[in-house]
Amino acid sequence: MFSMKDILPNTLKSMGIAKKYNSYSVIIHWEEIAGGEIAAHAWPVTIQRGTMILAVNNSVWSHHLMMLKNELIDKINSFLHEKLVTDIRFQAGYFRKNQNQEYKENGENGQSVSPVRLNANELELIGNMVAYINDEKLRNKIKYVLIKEIATDRAKRLQGWKNCLSCTVLVPPGTSYCTICNLAQKEAKKNAMHQLLIDAPWLTYQETNSYIVCSLKEYHLTKKALVHNLVRRLFQPNVDKVTEASLVMLMTGIKPDKMSQEFIDTMISKIKIKLFEKKVRRKNYVSAPRS
Incomplete structure (x- = not known):
C-alpha cells in the first residue's frame, strides 16, 4: 500500500492536472502558507506559467510584500515540494473579501466563470479514471479537481473563450493574451x-x-x-x-x-x-x- 503523499504526485502528473491541482492548493491553503497577518491583507488570484498574481488591499502592503517576495516564493514551493512559483506580481487595490470560502474559478480580467453541470456519462467516466485509487480521501480530491477543471473549461469555451496566442490558457472573447x-x-x-x-x-x-x-x-x-x-x-x-x-x-x-x-x-x-x-x-x- 502506498500513502497519499507517495501516490499523489504521479497520479496527478499522469492525468495532466498536477500544476492545476497545486495552484488550487496554494490558493486554498494560502493562510497556512503565508501566515494570518499576510493573508489578512493579500490573497492569490491565479498562478500561470510560474507567476502568481497576488491581490493586495493597498499600495503600502504591496510595497511591504515586494520586499518579502523571495521568502513567499520559498514558502509556497516548500509547501508543495515543487518549484511551482518563480515570480509574484502584485495588484494593489483589489482584494478577495471572502478568503475563507472555497476557491471559485475566476477567468482573465477578473471575470467569474460558473462551471457547467456535467452529464451522467461524463461523471461516470471521471469516476472510472480515479476508481483504481484505494485511498478514499485522495480519490475524492482528484475527482473534485477533474470535475472542476473539465466543467470550467467547457463553460469558458461555450462563452467563446479561446487559447492565449502564447500559451494554452483560455482567455475571454476579444482578448488575445492571458x-x-x-x-x-x-x-x-x-x-x-x-x-x-x-x-x-x-x-x-x-x-x-x-x-x-x-x-x-x-x-x-x-x-x-x-x-x-x-x-x-x-x-x-x-x-x-x-x-x-x-x-x-x-x-x-x-x-x-x-x-x-x-x-x-x-x-x-x-x-x-x-x-x-x-x-x-x-x-x-x-x-x-x-x-
Missing part, C-alpha cells in the same frame, strides 16, 4: 523601447512608433525614465561625454550631426543650474520658520 503573457509582452516592449531610445535618443514619437508600435504615453514614460537615469549620472564622478550628449538629445530631439560640443556643454550647464535652484527652493521651503 494576464501573464500580456505582462510579459508589455515588459518586452518596455525593454525594447528603452534600448531603442538609448541607441537613438533623438527619435520622435512617430519615428519610435515606426520601429515599435506604442502609445504616446508609453513613449513619454520611457523617455522620462531615461532622462531621470541620465540626470542622476550627471553628478557621478567622471561622467562621460556620451552620457551628456544622450541626455541633451533626449530632451531636445536634436540629432547628433546637428549638435556641437559647445551646445552640449551649455545645455548640461543649464540643467545643472536648474536642478541646483530647485534643490535650494525645496530646502528653503522645508526649513522656513512658521509665523
